[in-house]
Structure formats: structure tokens, C-alpha cells
Amino acid sequence: MEVLKQRIITDGRIEKGDILKVDSFLNHQIDIELFNEIGKEFKKLYQHHDITKILTIEASGIGIACIAAQYFHVPVVFAKKTESLNLDENTFNSKVYSYTKQKSYEIIVSKRYIQKEDRVLIIDDFLANGKAALGLRDIVIQAGASLEGIGIVIEKTFQPGGELLRQQGIRVDSLAKVKAMENGRVIFKN
Amino acid sequence: MEVLKQRIITDGRIEKGDILKVDSFLNHQIDIELFNEIGKEFKKLYQHHDITKILTIEASGIGIACIAAQYFHVPVVFAKKTESLNLDENTFNSKVYSYTKQKSYEIIVSKRYIQKEDRVLIIDDFLANGKAALGLRDIVIQAGASLEGIGIVIEKTFQPGGELLRQQGIRVDSLAKVKAMENGRVIFKN
Numbered sequence: 024m025e026v027l028k029q030r031i032i033t034d035g036r037i038e039k040g041d042i043l044k045v046d047s048f049l050n051h052q053i054d055i056e057l058f059n060e061i062g063k064e065f066k067k068l069y070q071h072h073d074i075t076k077i078l079t080i081e082a083s084g085i086g087i088a089c090i091a092a093q094y095f096h097v098p099v100v101f102a103k104k105t106e107s108l109n110l111d112e113n114t115f116n117s118k119v120y121s122y123t124k125q126k127s128y129e130i131i132v133s134k135r136y137i138q139k140e141d142r143v144l145i146i147d148d149f150l151a152n153g154k155a156a157l158g159l160r161d162i163v164i165q166a167g168a169s170l171e172g173i174g175i176v177i178e179k180t181f182q183p184g185g186e187l188l189r190q191q192g193i194r195v196d197s198l199a200k201v202k203a204m205e206n207g208r209v210i211f212k213n
Numbered sequence: 214m215e216v217l218k219q220r221i222i223t224d225g226r227i228e229k230g231d232i233l234k235v236d237s238f239l240n241h242q243i244d245i246e247l248f249n250e251i252g253k254e255f256k257k258l259y260q261h262h263d264i265t266k267i268l269t270i271e272a273s274g275i276g277i278a279c280i281a282a283q284y285f286h287v288p289v290v291f292a293k294k295t296e297s298l299n300l301d302e303n304t305f306n307s308k309v310y311s312y313t314k315q316k317s318y319e320i321i322v323s324k325r326y327i328q329k330e331d332r333v334l335i336i337d338d339f340l341a342n343g344k345a346a347l348g349l350r351d352i353v354i355q356a357g358a359s360l361e362g363i364g365i366v367i368e369k370t371f372q373p374g375g376e377l378l379r380q381q382g383i384r385v386d387s388l389a390k391v392k393a394m395e396n397g398r399v400i401f402k403n
Contacts, residue, residue, distance in 0.1 A: 046323065046326075047325065047326070048288075051290065051291065051293065051322075051323055051326065052288050052289070052290045052323075052325075052326040053279060053282070053288055053289040053290070053291070054288055055279060055282045055283055055286075055287075055288065055289065056286075058279065059283070081271065081272035081273075082271035082272040082275060082291070082293075083271075083275075085272060085273075085275040085276050085279075086275050086276070086278075086279040086289065086291075088276075089243060089245060089248065089275075089276040089279050089280055090279055090280070090283075092243070092245045093245055093249070093280075096245075096246075097245075098238075098242050098243055098244055098245065099242070099243040099245065099276065100241065100242045100243070101241065101243070101272070101276075103241070103272075132241075133236065133241055133242075135237065135242075136236075136237070136241065136242040
């Protein structure tokens with residue numbers, strides 16, 4: 024998605040440790056007009072999939088999921104994170120390991136909000152190690168629903184998440200694929 | 214806001230301890246069409262305020278803030294929560310006490326994203342004790358920006374937050390004011 028790549032080049036910052044910061048428009052301050060373009064793009068990619076629900080995870084997936092949902096006319100469900108083990112029998116739970124925080128947390132979705140008839144599109148802002156996406160997929164499986172695909176804004180292809188998911192036959196659409204950061208510049212795949 | 218009150222009556226659940234659960238449309242599953250009506254209402258209330266930025270807090274404020282921002286054509290900034298003391302000199306920080314979790318956490322906003330020229334509307338899903346709203350207001354003050362008002366979806370008027378904020382001269386607009394839960398029914402103020 025060209026407008027997104029341009030925005031990453033213009034406003035992304037590369038910080039020490041080759042960390043790409045896009046918090047001026049994606050995950051701290053949010054550019055709503057860009058999000059609308061992203062939402063339209065996801066709709067274009069999944070227009071023939073009769074999506075009934077968009078699933079994301081708190082916190083930074085929520086904005087994109089909500090704006091995108093307007094083009095699908097479906098509800099958003101966001102998984103909640105908790106550090107305590109959840110034993111509520113009314114929820115689907117999955118364990119996710121966070122490399123950033125170097126610890127595991129539980130993600131929770133009420134059984135009320137994903138049913139086996141649902142055709143689910145997972146949306147998230149970043150794909151790196153893929154642990155959050157796998158946890159969300161696990162919840163879709165527990166619900167007996169159909170996972171139609173995963174829509175990602177920025178995939179870091181130098182981390183294993185994308186490959187891991189695609190190897191398992193999951194459709195993953197990433198609107199910008201970052202291959203590397205070199206000399207303070209972002210290199211995209213393709 | 215009549216459509217919101219009706220929705221609370223229809224789909225809100227009152228759980229033990231007189232807790233109002235609205236997670237079927239507000240803070241777990243999200244009804245995007247309702248959010249659009251809420252967004253339009255906030256715009257109507259603040260149309261003459263030249264709002265330049267919408268400020269909210271993760272996680273459940275983000276969806277409403279993003280949908281509402283479309284009517285204002287301004288960016289959203291969401292404060293991040295952290296349990297560790299943040300000493301980054303590039304951020305505004307404030308301490309918030311959570312009655313639900315019975316502990317304090319820090320909220321953080323990068324100094325990049327609120328400037329003294331900004332005219333800020335704070336948006337959040339719930340107002341109860343008002344601690345999160347006061348923390349966000351503290352950050353607006355630190356930035357030297359103008360706080361135009363606080364837009365809330367559901368205020369629990371039997372808790373002290375709304376009064377506390379209004380006593381300090383802050384404009385607070387709550388689209389539904391819940392006065393009490395009695396015999397499994399929600400009683401609205403006015």
C-alpha cells in the first residue's frame with residue numbers, strides 16, 4: 024500500500040536497536056484519514072469473504088479494527104489481556120508470549136461474542152513474532168468459527184511471525200512489509 | 214442520548230454487586246454504527262470549539278475516540294498505561310489510581326503529540342471515580358494546551374467523578390447518566 028509506505032518513510036523514526044517507531048500516526052497518535060485508507064484496503068482484500076466479525080487485541084489494534092469495521096458493517100471484538108490466569112468458563116482463553124515484555128499473558132474473549140457461524144477477520148497493527156496473532160487464531164478455533172484471514176498494517180519480515188502463520192495455511196495480508204532497517208533507512212520487501 | 218439509553222436498557226446486563234455490563238456493544242464487542250451516532254453527538258456538542266486533538270486512554274477509549282475523530286477531522290492520541298515509573302523526559306506522565314484493580318499506574322503521553330496550541334477534547338467510555346479523566350487533564354495542563362471538555366459515553370452519577378470534575382470548572386458531557394441500578398433495572402438521571 025503505497026500511501027502507507029510513503030508515510031513510514033516520511034514519519035517513521037528508527038531508534039537505537041533498529042526499532043521502527045511509527046507512533047506519530049499508528050500506535051500512539053493516530054491519523055484517522057490514513058486509517059480510513061487502510062480500512063478500505065482491508066475491505067478490498069476481503070470483499071468476497073462475507074466477514075461477520077473483526078477480531079483484534081487491545082490496545083493498538085482497536086483503532087484500526089474500528090475504522091476498518093465501518094467498511095464491513097460488522098462488529099469489532101477486542102481480546103483483553105490479563106496477567107492473571109482466567110478460569111471463567113464463559114470465555115475463550117489463550118496464552119501469548121510477549122518478547123517485548125519477556126513474559127506471558129492471557130488473552131480473553133467472551134464466548135458470547137464469537138460463534139461458530141462467524142467468519143472472522145483478524146486485524147492488528149504489527150506482525151513480528153506472530154504470538155498475538157496465533158493466540159487470536161487459537162480463540163477463533165476454540166469458537167469453531169472460520170478464520171478468513173489476518174490483516175496487518177506493518178509486517179516485519181525479518182522476524183518469523185509472517186512465515187510461521189503462512190506455513191500453517193493462514194492467509195496473511197500485510198499492507199507494508201519491512202524487510203530491514205539499514206543506515207537509518209527502512210527497506211521494504213518487494 | 215436516547216438511542217444509547219435504549220441500548221443500555223436492551224443489552225446492558227446487571228451483574229452481582231450492581232455492576233452494569235455493556236460489553237456486548239461498548240467495551241469488548243463494539244457496535245460501530247452506535248459508535249458513529251456517539252461520534253456525531255460529540256461533534257454536535259463541541260462543533261464551535263475548534264478541537265485540534267482528541268485525547269483518550271487505552272484500551273476501551275480508543276474505539277470511540279477514533280470513530281468520533283472522523284467528525285472532527287483531527288488526530289487521536291491515546292495515553293498509555295504502565296505500571297513502572299517512567300522517567301523518559303520526552304513524555305508527560307501522570308499517576309492514576311484504579312479502584313477496580315486497587316493500585317496505581319502511570320499514564321504516559323509523548324510530548325510530541327500534545328502542544329500548547331492544542332484545543333483538546335478528552336473522550337472516554339466510562340466515568341465513575343474520575344481518576345483517569347483527572348490524569349488526562351493533568352497531562353493537558355502539563356502540555357499547556359486548552360482542555361475544551363470531556364466527552365463520556367456512560368457516567369455513573371452515583372460515583373463521585375462527574376461532580377469532582379465539574380466542581381473544578383471542567384465541562385463534562387455524558388451521553389447517558391446512570392443514577393442507580395434497582396431490582397435489576399437501570400435508572401437514568403433526568
